[in-house]
Amino acid sequence: DAKTTQPPSMDCAEGRAANLPCNHSTISGNEYVYWYRQIHSQGPQYIIHGLKNNETNEMASLIITEDRKSSTLILPHATLRDTAVYYCIVDERGGSEKLVFGKGMKLTVNP
Amino acid sequence: ETGVTQTPRHLVMGMTNKKSLKCEQHLGHNAMYWYKQSAKKPLELMFVYSLEERVENNSVPSRFSPECPNSSHLFLHLHTLQPEDSALYLCASSQELAYGYTFGSGTRLTVV
Numbered sequence: 616d617a618k619t620t621q622p623p624s625m626d627c628a629e630g631r632a633a634n635l636p637c638n639h640s641t642i643s644g645n646e647y648v649y650w651y652r653q654i655h656s657q658g659p660q661y662i663i664h665g666l667k668n669n670e671t672n673e674m675a676s677l678i679i680t681e682d683r684k685s686s687t688l689i690l691p692h693a694t695l696r697d698t699a700v701y702y703c704i705v706d707e708r709g710g711s712e713k714l715v716f717g718k719g720m721k722l723t724v725n726p
Numbered sequence: 727e728t729g730v731t732q733t734p735r736h737l738v739m740g741m742t743n744k745k746s747l748k749c750e751q752h753l754g755h756n757a758m759y760w761y762k763q764s765a766k767k768p769l770e771l772m773f774v775y776s777l778e779e780r781v782e783n784n785s786v787p788s789r790f791s792p793e794c795p796n797s798s799h800l801f802l803h804l805h806t807l808q809p810e811d812s813a814l815y816l817c818a819s820s821q822e823l824a825y826g827y828t829f830g831s832g833t834r835l836t837v838v
Contacts, residue, residue: 651827658730658816658829659769713759713782714827716769 618642619703621720627697629726633690637703640684645707648679649714650688652699652722659702659716662688693724729753732817732830740838741807747833749800749817758800759827760792761816769816775800807837 620638627633650662676689702719760772774782775794791803818827
């Protein structure tokens with residue numbers, strides 16, 4: 616079973632920041648937070664992951680609360696191509712043999 | 727292209743046919759995975775291979791038979807499938823288990 620909770624959908628205006636929330640209240644100390652996204656009928660794409668500290672890469676920023684029970688994925692300037700299903704996953708890095716995908720959250724970026 | 731190539735992209739097969747899905751990666755990864763994604767359902771893990779050995783088999787029916795001849799190639803052999811097996815079949819690879827998966831574009835399978 617997925618260990619995370621995400622809203623089923625969210626809309627965002629093109630050019631604005633998209634803040635995608637995720638709750639993972641049962642996360643354990645050695646579990647990482649991963650984000651993937653899946654554009655329609657394509658394979659999921661890795662976005663970013665983190666353990667405790669906030670992380671940033673060329674695609675997005677990941678903000679993890681101090682108690683690690685929730686996180687937010689930030690797309691700083693959303694484009695139409697960011698329309699996708701976004702998956703928030705928690706798992707041990709290298710300690711588990713599978714990533715379990717939940718239902719994810721559908722982000723629609725509107726012009 | 728993500729570095730993980732799946733062929734064919736689309737496949738239509740009858741219930742009595744035998745076909746194979748192919749996955750190839752040249753990322754130097756040592757783990758490979760098969761996932762199934764049915765319409766409006768989450769991805770379901772089917773098989774996991776680490777260093778060419780199967781380490782996970784999530785109660786998948788025997789009409790699906792995986793093969794991993796080397797660390798770069800993964801196959802899914804299909805025989806006597808059912809219409810409910812129609813789905814998007816996704817292959818993924820990673821350098822170490824459960825870290826930074828790279829997915830292929832998938833094979834859209836239709837069983838008629």
